[in-house]
Amino acid sequence: MARWIKKRQGLDSLPLTLSRRRLYILPTRAGVGYGLLLILMLVAGLNYANSTALFLSFLLIGFTLVAMHQCHRNLLGAQLVAATAPPTFVHRPGTLTLTFENSATAARFRIAAGVGEEPVAPTDLPARGRGRIDLPVIASRRGVVRIDRLHLITTHPFGLFRAWTWVHAPIEMLVYPRPNGSLPMPTHHGTKAGTRSVTNTGADEWMGLRPFRDGDSPRQVDWKAYAREAPLLVKEYSATGSELRMFDFGALSNLQLETRLEQLARWVVDAEEGGERYGLRLPDNFIKPDRGPEHRHRCLAALATFGLEDARRGEDTAT
Amino acid sequence: MAKTQPPEGSPRGLTWATAAYGAGVLLNVDRVPQWVPVAALIFVIWRLMAASRPLRLPGVVIRSLLAVLLVAGVLLRFHTLNGLSAGTALLILMGSVKLLETRSQRDQFIVVAAAMFLLLAACLDRQDLLRAPLYLIQVWLCCAALAVVAYARTAPSSAAAPAGFDNRAAMLLAGRSLLFALPLAVLLFVFFPRMAGAFWAIPRSDEALTGLGDSMSPGSITQLTTSYDVAFRAHFDGTPPPPQERYWRGPVLHEFDGYTWRRTVRSLVHMQPLQYLGHAYHYRISLEPSAHRWWFALDTATGSPQPTVYFTYDYQLISMEPVTEGTNYTLVSYTSTRATSPLPQLARRHDTELSGDRNPKSRALAVKLRGGVASDSAYVATVLDYFRKGGFQYTLEPPQLGFDSVDDFLFNTRLGFCGHYASAFTFMMRAAGVPARVVTGYLGGEWNFAGSYFIVRQSDAHSWTEVWLDDRGWTRVDPTGVVAPERLSRGILDILPNAVSAPARFVWSQPWLAALLQRWDALNTTWNDRVIKFNYSDQLRLLERLGFQSPGAQQLGWAFGAGLVGWMLWIAWHVGRGAPRSRPDKLARAYIALCNKLGRAGITRESHQGPLTLASEVSKHRPDLRNDVDCLLLRYSQLRYGRPERDSYPAKVRDFERDVSRLALRAPASETPRR
Numbered sequence: 001m002a003r004w005i006k007k008r009q010g011l012d013s014l015p016l017t018l019s020r021r022r023l024y025i026l027p028t029r030a031g032v033g034y035g036l037l038l039i040l041m042l043v044a045g046l047n048y049a050n051s052t053a054l055f056l057s058f059l060l061i062g063f064t065l066v067a068m069h070q071c072h073r074n075l076l077g078a079q080l081v082a083a084t085a086p087p088t089f090v091h092r093p094g095t096l097t098l099t100f101e102n103s104a105t106a107a108r109f110r111i112a113a114g115v116g117e118e119p120v121a122p123t124d125l126p127a128r129g130r131g132r133i134d135l136p137v138i139a140s141r142r143g144v145v146r147i148d149r150l151h152l153i154t155t156h157p158f159g160l161f162r163a164w165t166w167v168h169a170p171i172e173m174l175v176y177p178r179p180n181g182s183l184p185m186p187t188h189h190g191t192k193a194g195t196r197s198v199t200n201t202g203a204d205e206w207m208g209l210r211p212f213r214d215g216d217s218p219r220q221v222d223w224k225a226y227a228r229e230a231p232l233l234v235k236e237y238s239a240t241g242s243e244l245r246m247f248d249f250g251a252l253s254n255l256q257l258e259t260r261l262e263q264l265a266r267w268v269v270d271a272e273e274g275g276e277r278y279g280l281r282l283p284d285n286f287i288k289p290d291r292g293p294e295h296r297h298r299c300l301a302a303l304a305t306f307g308l309e310d311a312r313r314g315e316d317t318a319t
Numbered sequence: 320m321a322k323t324q325p326p327e328g329s330p331r332g333l334t335w336a337t338a339a340y341g342a343g344v345l346l347n348v349d350r351v352p353q354w355v356p357v358a359a360l361i362f363v364i365w366r367l368m369a370a371s372r373p374l375r376l377p378g379v380v381i382r383s384l385l386a387v388l389l390v391a392g393v394l395l396r397f398h399t400l401n402g403l404s405a406g407t408a409l410l411i412l413m414g415s416v417k418l419l420e421t422r423s424q425r426d427q428f429i430v431v432a433a434a435m436f437l438l439l440a441a442c443l444d445r446q447d448l449l450r451a452p453l454y455l456i457q458v459w460l461c462c463a464a465l466a467v468v469a470y471a472r473t474a475p476s477s478a479a480a481p482a483g484f485d486n487r488a489a490m491l492l493a494g495r496s497l498l499f500a501l502p503l504a505v506l507l508f509v510f511f512p513r514m515a516g517a518f519w520a521i522p523r524s525d526e527a528l529t530g531l532g533d534s535m536s537p538g539s540i541t542q543l544t545t546s547y548d549v550a551f552r553a554h555f556d557g558t559p560p561p562p563q564e565r566y567w568r569g570p571v572l573h574e575f576d577g578y579t580w581r582r583t584v585r586s587l588v589h590m591q592p593l594q595y596l597g598h599a600y601h602y603r604i605s606l607e608p609s610a611h612r613w614w615f616a617l618d619t620a621t622g623s624p625q626p627t628v629y630f631t632y633d634y635q636l637i638s639m640e641p642v643t644e645g646t647n648y649t650l651v652s653y654t655s656t657r658a659t660s661p662l663p664q665l666a667r668r669h670d671t672e673l674s675g676d677r678n679p680k681s682r683a684l685a686v687k688l689r690g691g692v693a694s695d696s697a698y699v700a701t702v703l704d705y706f707r708k709g710g711f712q713y714t715l716e717p718p719q720l721g722f723d724s725v726d727d728f729l730f731n732t733r734l735g736f737c738g739h740y741a742s743a744f745t746f747m748m749r750a751a752g753v754p755a756r757v758v759t760g761y762l763g764g765e766w767n768f769a770g771s772y773f774i775v776r777q778s779d780a781h782s783w784t785e786v787w788l789d790d791r792g793w794t795r796v797d798p799t800g801v802v803a804p805e806r807l808s809r810g811i812l813d814i815l816p817n818a819v820s821a822p823a824r825f826v827w828s829q830p831w832l833a834a835l836l837q838r839w840d841a842l843n844t845t846w847n848d849r850v851i852k853f854n855y856s857d858q859l860r861l862l863e864r865l866g867f868q869s870p871g872a873q874q875l876g877w878a879f880g881a882g883l884v885g886w887m888l889w890i891a892w893h894v895g896r897g898a899p900r901s902r903p904d905k906l907a908r909a910y911i912a913l914c915n916k917l918g919r920a921g922i923t924r925e926s927h928q929g930p931l932t933l934a935s936e937v938s939k940h941r942p943d944l945r946n947d948v949d950c951l952l953l954r955y956s957q958l959r960y961g962r963p964e965r966d967s968y969p970a971k972v973r974d975f976e977r978d979v980s981r982l983a984l985r986a987p988a989s990e991t992p993r994r
Contacts, residue, residue, distance in 0.1 A: 030428045030469075037432055041439050049513055049644065051851045052442040052454065058507035060435075062500025063462060065887070069894035070496065109484050110470060124484065157492050158462070159428065159469025 002149070005166050012169045015081040015101070018152070022165045025072050031064075031160035038064065064160060071161040074108050074154045078125065083150070085173035087297065087304070089265075090142050094173060096135040098150070100125050110156035115147055122154075139175040142261070143308040147171040176300040181263030183252075185245060185270065209233040217275030217291075244289040245271055245278040247299075249306075261303045268303070272296040282306055328424040329471035331486075333370055335464035336430040337363055337418060342457050343437030344411050350444055351408040352396050358389065362415035377419055386416050407440040427468040434461050448846040462493035499894065503886045510879035512872055513855045531569050531613060531759050531780060536579035537738030538720030538727070546777040549607050550761060551615055552844055554772040556601040560617065562763065564654040566783065566795065567775060568618040569760035571633040573669055575749070577677030578724045580742060580757050588666045590632040591792065595621065595653040605848060606646045612638045615760060615775075617652035618795065624648035632666075633756070647852050658792020662754060670754035670787065678725040678746065685750035695753050696788050699796055702747050706740065706801045709733065713803035737762075737806070740798040741782040754787035758795070762806070768834075770841030781806075909976040910955050913948075920944060920984035930956040944984060951978060 009022050027035060038060055045053035079101040088094030096115070102108050102125035112122035113133045125131040139145045150167040209222060212232035222233040247267045252260045264280065271278040272291060279289035280299045285306075287299055328336075341363055348356045369376045377385070389412040390400070397405035414433035421430055438457050441450070466489040551567075559565075572580035600617055614628055614636035623630040625648060629637045673682075688705065692698050710733055717735045721727040725746045728739050735743075741757050748755030762781035764773035783797040799806055826832050862870035862878060914924045917933070922941060924933050934952040938945045954975055958968070 030425070033428070033432065037435060041435075044439065044443060046513065048443060049854060050443050050446065051508070051853055052446045052451070053439055054511070054513075055504060055508050055850075056439065056442050056454065056458065058511065059458060059497065059500055059504040061507065062503035062886075063458075063496055065503070066496045066499045066890055066894060069890055070492075073894055107484075155469060157469065157496075158465045159424075160465070 002166070006149070006168050009166070009168065012167050014083060014169050015079050016167060016169065017077060017079050018075050018165055020076060023072060023075055023163055024165065025068060025161055025163040028155055028159060028162045031162075034064070034160055067158045068161045070157050071154065071163045074156045075111065075152065075163045075165060077104055078102055078108055078111065078152075080150075080152070080167060080169075081130075083147075083169060083171045085137060085147070085171065087174040087176055087301070088137075088139065089176045090139055090178040092138070092178070094137045094139065094175070096137045096147060096171065096173065098133040098135060100131045100133070102127065102129055102131070104128070108156075109154075111152060111154050114151040114153065115149075137173065139173065142175050142177040142258075142304045144305060145173050145175050147173060174301055174304055176304045177258070177261040177265045179262065179266040179269045181259065181266045183263055185267050186247065186251065209235060213292075217273070219275045245276055246281060246289065247271075247278060248281045249283060250281065257307065261306060265300060265303050268296060268299045327471070328422060328427040328468065330370055332424065332427045332464075332468035332471045333421060334367070335467040335486075335489075336421070336427040336434075337367060339434040339457075339461045339464040340414055340418065340430050340437075342460055343434035343441075344415075346441040346450075346453060346457060347407050347411060347437055350404055350441070351411060354392070355408045355411050359411050359415040362418055366418045366421065379420075382416055382419055385419075386413065389413070389416065403440065403444055407437070407444075410436055410440065424468060424471050427471075428465075431461055431464045431468060434464070446847075446851050448843050451846075459490070459493055459497060462497060463489045466492055499890055502889075503883070506879070506882040506886060508853070509861065510858065510875055510882060512875050512879075513858065531611065533570050533572075533582040533611070534579055535572055535738050535742070535757065535759060535782060536724075537717070537735060537742050538578055538724035548777045549840075550609075550775045550777055550779070551607055552605040552767075552772050552774050553617070553764065554603045554605070554770075556603075558598075559602075559766075559773065560598075560600055560654055564617075565763050565773070566618040566654075566758075566781075566797075567615045567761040567764075567779075568620070568634060568758060569613050569615055570758075571631075571635055571785075572757040572759065573633075574672075574674075575742075575746065576674055578720075578722070580745075583669075588632045588669070589663060590630075590634075591662070591666075592659050593619065593656040593792070594659050596655040596657060597653060600652045600654070601649070602652070603647060603649045605844060605852070606642055606648070608645055609642050612641050614638055614642070614646075614648065616650050617654065618758075618760070619653060619656050621651045621653065624650055645847055645852055647848060656792065661789070662787050662792075667754050667787070670756050671749050671752055673746070673749050678723045678750075680723075680726045681729050681743070681746060682750045684729070685747045688747075689751035689753075695786070696790075698751060698753060699748070699786055699788070699794075702744060703796070703798060703801045706744070706798050711735070711740070711802045713799065713806065737782045737799040740802060741784050744796065744798040745784045748784065748786055756785050758783055758785050762797075765837075767837045767841050767844075769838040770844050772841075772844065774840060905976065906955070906958055906972050909972070909979045910959075913951060913955070913979045913982070916979075916982060916984050917944075917948065930959075947982060947984070951975070951982065954978075 038057055041053060041057035041060065044050070045055075045057050080098060081101045082099040083096060084099075085094060085096040098113050100111065100123070105127050107127045107129075108125040108131075110122040111125065111131070111133075112120060113135055114120055115135060115137060121133050121135065123131040123133045137147070148168065150169065150171065151164060152167060153162060153164040155162045209225070210233065212221060212234050220234045222230075222235050225233050245267070247264050249260060249264065252263060255263065268278065268280065272293075272295075275291065277289045277291045278299075280287040280302060282302055285302050287295075287302060341360075344356050344359045366376070390409065393400065393405055393408050393412065397408070399405055400409055410433065414430065414437070417426070417433065418430055421427055434457075438454060438461065442454060463486075466484075467486065470484050470489070553559075553567075570582050572582050574581040574583045602617065604615060606614060614624075616636055619634050620630070620636065623636060627639045628648075629639075631637060676682075685702075688701050689698050692701055709729075712734050713736065714734045715736055717739060718732045720732065720739075725743050728735060728743050745755045745757050759780070759782045761775045761779040762783075763779050764775040766772075767774055781799070783795060783799065785793045786796050788794050826836060858875055859870045862874050865878070867874045867878075910930070914933075917924065917937070920941065922933070922937055922944075928936070930952040934949045937948050937952075954971075958971060958975060964971075
């Protein structure tokens with residue numbers, strides 16, 4: 001069934017307007033129960049030739065059909081404009097953010113989305129407005145995980161019908177290896193573990209102050225200056241002569257591949273938190289020592305995709 | 320698919336479901352024992368209080384106990400769980416117990432469904448015009464409750480969403496949907512084939528209804544309490560009969576044991592062929608439900624209106640089934656008839672029979688009076704004269720009569736109502752060998768000016784005598800008319816106002832109120848005739864009027880199908896169409912026209928390009944057009960994004976529009992067009 005739908009609809013690209021051709025609708029469980037109630041009403045009305053009961057059941061039959069159209073209409077024409085998933089770690093809750101746009105003059109309500117079957121977190125889209133769904137996603141392996149199929153669903157307005165659609169958009173989420181491992185961080189490039197160097201503070205050459213940027217470590221903030229009602233400033237040290245940490249894939253040869261990557265990820269995360277400068281050496285990649293969120297991402301991304309070039313087209317593992 | 324916990328119902332959903340349920344109970348409050356709605360009310364309050372403060376809801380043990388207790392209560396009261404009233408009581412009680420365990424969204428749906436069921440129960444039992452708006456409001460309430468329950472916020476994380484779907488929106492949405500559904504409902508109502516009793520037999524009404532019985536013992540009644548309820552309504556085509564002819568024939572009583580007159584079934588007697596005299600009255604009767612099988616007709620009807628109704632040899636109409644539902648039928652009657660053949664011996668014997676030797680004094684009187692005159696008709700006149708002059712009085716509170724009821728009445732009390740006079744007169748006839756029988760029915764009726772029909776009420780019940788006279792056949796003689804002549808021309812209320820209840824008396828004493836009630840009755844009658852009693856034959860008649868030749872179920876199906884498809888298309892178009900994009904304004908239209916011209920000239924505007932970047936594109940790729948176009952694009956951006964000068968703005972937009980339409984751009988030169 002799912003395969004047939006995919007074949008029928010083809011791959012989608014964002015922004016995607018939900019068209020008539022891709023919307024499906026069926027009664028919900030409540031809708032089926034309600035339908036049985038209607039049949040009973042109709043039979044009773046017919047049997048007793050009771051005009052009031054007949055009219056009541058006819059009115060409710062009409063109401064149900066209208067409700068079906070309204071449920072369909074609640075999804076029809078909505079636009080999925082973006083689906084973004086910031087990188088996350090294996091087995092850590094990540095978020096897939098879906099952004100919807102409603103160009104209609106009427107609001108849309110209770111639009112839920114799901115990656116598996118169960119939809120979560122419904123949102124309302126105001127008339128000519130946008131709405132967002134933050135979908136919790138947990139990946140079970142590192143690398144580029146593709147969210148193959150997205151499920152958009154609504155039972156608004158009366159909960160009697162469920163209209164839904166499947167979106168097969170190329171939504172990719174980068175999944176870092178899980179930071180794991182307890183080996184001590186190597187001090188710097190080339191030095192053997194054990195000969196620990198002095199910590200970076202003091203040993204680095206003082207460069208001066210610069211304004212705070214997002215991602216700067218709190219340790220480097222000049223809190224004294226901040227207390228003097230100065231803006232948030234960050235103490236900067238020159239790279240030359242300062243202690244570097246170089247995380248070498250090759251140095252962990254006694255471990256298995258995944259464990260190695262997890263250990264490296266552990267170090268990268270810890271080093272970044274410690275406000276240190278660090279670099280990464282992989283067999284096919286060398287990342288010069290630096291620090292900051294972008295650098296951290298570059299390192300972790302390299303770990304995430306290491307050795308997985310052919311697995312990019314792998315099956316969907318996100319749930 | 321992972322099975323998860325059913326979504327928690329929202330507090331708002333609970334309030335709405337409870338409200339719908341409570342309204343459903345209210346609609347049935349007059350149909351069930353009083354403790355039932357009281358119990359339901361207690362549970363409703365309990366549930367609502369538990370929702371707003373830390374009050375414990377009962378556990379499963381207490382709920383089960385309650386359920387058993389309540390079922391036992393219903394059983395005690397009704398001795399059954401079957402039947403509409405018992406079923407409704409049970410539904411109310413079980414629904415309210417369900418309310419006590421309502422937590423999830425699914426539970427709330429069930430409570431709303433129970434409310435709809437209660438509505439159905441009310442519809443099945445009560446179809447008054449007055450209730451119709453209440454039913455509609457309840458449908459609306461239920462549908463809105465569905466919307467609110469369905470909207471339940473399951474995840475508190477989505478709190479950022481705008482609270483656009485409030486109670487008002489739910490009401491509006493449900494109302495709009497019902498309005499959309501209305502045409503279909505009317506269509507189905509008119510064209511959906513009706514099949515009464517097709518699925519299960521229609522049970523008899525379990526309520527005691529008033530109406531004429533099949534026996535009469537005037538001696539046992541000391542106070543005739545007449546009800547103001549309507550027996551039937553009669554619509555005449557053309558002129559109605561004069562007041563003294565408005566005898567509505569009901570059960571004919573043949574057998575007398577000295578105290579009680581009874582209807583006996585004599586299938587061996589053939590119907591006397593009649594010669595109809597005078598004016599033929601064509602009319603329609605709208606019969607109200609009763610516990611009996613009598614169909615009433617203006618005396619004397621010419622035949623049965625339906626195959627399921629017998630036309631007996633004594634000219635009564637008797638249905639095979641009790642009249643549990645209001646019924647309409649058309650008849651033709653003549654108020655004057657003549658028999659064309661002599662009375663058969665068997666019938667003569669039955670209608671002169673007086674079993675035993677009861678009432679000896681009356682017998683002696685009859686023989687004496689008959690001996691003094693030559694013919695039966697003279698004897699009738701003599702006895703009537705006896706009633707007229709014998710000091711008889713009309714009253715609805717007669718003294719109780721002794722064992723020989725006729726003797727006691729004629730020689731002792733001399734106080735009575737129509738039953739006494741008919742009984743005594745018929746006895747006198749039979750005692751003298753003249754065939755006679757008691758006819759019960761109604762006399763008169765109230766004229767409703769608003770609807771042009773007669774309302775015949777239970778208080779118009781009457782009885783009279785029919786005497787066989789050899790030259791005329793069965794002849795109606797009304798001895799009551801001799802004693803109380805005004806009874807013939809006026810209703811019983813005019814004569815004895817104390818005969819009915821105080822409210823009815825009050826209405827009768829206020830002419831404006833009476834007129835108002837008449838209008839209301841006329842409206843109700845239309846409602847009953849056109850809507851409530853609308854049936855298969857009415858459907859066929861309507862088809863005939865729509866131009867179908869010899870309509871049947873098939874034609875009905877076609878009309879129904881065509882209408883259904885039409886409605887579906889209408890709804891699909893109306894609801895399913897995407898909300899219309901608003902039309903671009905004048906300025907934007909002119910700008911689009913300009914862009915189109917530029918496009919033909921070889922410069923296509925990309926969707927990310929604004930007017931100024933477009934201008935730079937033009938000067939880069941078609942410097943020859945720059946003079947014409949740049950200034951227009953600049954003007955557009957000023958009009959669109961600049962501070963509007965209120966007075967000159969419309970004029971400027973118009974100028975811009977005009978200049979755009981005048982602009983003529985040369986096609987791209989030899990250079991290759993961009994894109």
